Amino acid sequence: MESIQKPIVIVGAGFAGMTVALNLKNLNPSLPILVVDSVSNFIFKPLMYEVLSKEIRIWEAAPKFANIFSDAGITFLKNCLIKISFEDNILEFSDQLKLSYQYLVICTGSIPNSFSIKGIEENCYFFNDLNDLNKLKIFLKNYQKNPSQQKLFIVGGGPSGIELACKIKDIYIDQFEITIVEKSNEILHRNKIFNREESERALEKRKITVLLNSKVEEVSVNKISISSQDRINSFDKDIVIWTAGVKPNLSYLETNQITKKYERILVNNKLQIENYNNCFAIGDISIIEGMEDLPITAQVAMQEGNHLAKNIELLIRGKNPLPFEFQDNGEMISLGIGEASISALGLTLSGKLAFEVRRLIYASKLPDITESLKSASSWLFQKKTIFKKFLKKNNFN
Template sequence: MKSIQKPIVIVGAGFAGMTFALNLRKLNPSLPILVVDSEYNFIFKPLMYEVLSKEIRSWEATPKFANIFSNAGITFLRNCLTKINFKENILEFSDDLKLSYQYLALCTGSIPNSFLIKGVDENCYFFNDFQDLNKLKSFFNKSQKATFHKKLFIVGGGPSGIELACKIKDLFKDQFDINVIEKSNEILNKNKIFNREQAENALDKRKINVLLNSTVKEVSETKISITSDVGITSFDKDIVIWTAGVKPNLSYLETDEITKKFGRILVNKNLQIENYKNCFAIGDISVIEGMEDLPITAQVAMQEGNHLANNLQLLIHGKDPLPFEFKDNGEMISLGIGEASISGLGVTFSGKLAFEARRLIYASKLPDITESLKSASSWIFQKKSILKQFFKKDNPN
């Protein structure tokens, strides 16, 4: 076994970083592990839609990092990484703190990508963290006192945009005319066919307008301009919510410092950064050589975190790491208040039962970390009749 004299530092405590840290601690309780994140709280992003619709409370989906890691015997530091000296194994932070590491895992996640489109950063709302959520809730609270049929545009027909559209329609009924703008020729173009069909039905039932083959040219204070097959069209708008894509949060990396692909850190199949085999990158910021088509999802991030914990344990004991293999466990999408669609492992079903199962599955996939996350899912365990239906059905479609 190799001697560990400096800490294993994990920068970023989203799904990838948190899963890695907690699984590594279970595998090797004596390791010095330090987790650094710029926020105080973990953000359970898949449940942000339920916080918006008040199906769960906000604190239930935002447990404090200090509680998560102290309960596991892991040191947590709130700070912002500004620079990495890979050759000297030194990290520099915003308050001039410098830290040495023996192994480094970068898991800093993603931020919204405005694609340099004029007016997006200034005139759009986003839905990437709880600060964005609170701004959106504030807008809706003010809008409830105003007239009906306000013009609302959601840019991006992926899961986030579709889930938001359905939740907002169920929450506010006819207060908003909702339009989803999607650049491709169909919504959810990277998702399972069954979920796409259910989403199309959900949008149609709610009379949500979808503008396909359309891209945003500009967003001003009062208008949104869209380019499509018919040319450029300008629409009046009251609010635009931008869910059209994300980019890796890599502000601490210097240009050409390490190899990148698609703007993300390129790692080998062992999740190691080339030329720096004691450094790893997982989650949204990385792309695995030969596995470039992996989706940017919490499922992938958690599997990478778990695999990296096992690989680091092998390295510490002088053994060769193993290549990462992704197991597709399917996907779930919320389709309004109390409804969802699930497709995976040969099972497809939708509606209220899918919504209950989705919440249960999310709870079961999370590490056993705090009472606050347990409370977020505890209600589902009381619904015995629903759970019996779920587990008894061989094909609940």
């Protein structure tokens, strides 16, 4: 067995980083594990929509890293990575701190991608973290008492755009005239057919307009310009929410430092970075050679994190790591207050029951911090243990 002289450092504590850290500690409690992230709270993004609608409270979707990792015996450091020296196994941070590592896992996640479209950064709202959530809540609340209907555009007809549109419509009823702008010829074009059909019904029911085969050309203070069928039309707008794409957060990497593909770090099927077998990249920032079609989702990130924990333990024991295999367990989407759609492992379910099942499945995947939240009365945690058995039986991993 290899002697661990330096810590295993995990940079980024999203779904991928959280999963590899907690699973690795469970496999080998004696390992020195250090997790570094630039923020203080874990963001359970699939539940941010329910925070917006006040169906759940903020701490349920954003527990503090300090609580999560201290309970697990893992060291957490809030800091910002600015440079990696792969040859020397050294990390450099924004406060001039330098750290040596024996194994490195980088999983710094995604940031919004504006595709260099004029006005996106300056004149759009986003929905990627707690700061975005709070900004959006303040804007919506300020306009709630406005007697006139406000024009709200959501750019991107993927899951995030659809979930936001339905939630906002249910919260504010007729306060906002909502339009979704999607560049392809259908919403949710990479998602399950059942969920797409249920989403189309949900949007039609709420009288939410969908502009397909449409692309945003510019967003100004008061206007949004949209091209469709070789024509550009300008619309008045009160708010534009950008959900049209993300890009990997790789600001700490130097040009040509490691091999990339589609702007992401290329790794082998053991999740190792080329030429650096003690370094790994997982989650949104990585792409596995030969598995380029894997979606950028929490499900993929968590499966990679779970597998990587096992591979690092194998390496420490002097054994060969195993290739990663993705298991598609389906997908779930929220469709307004108290409604959802699920297409998973042969099961299709929609409506209120689907919403409850969705919440319980996500509850089972929240960080295991029940002990640090004993004073809370959230049913998510109260029923977590019971439904873990249900989920395991039905293979919702």
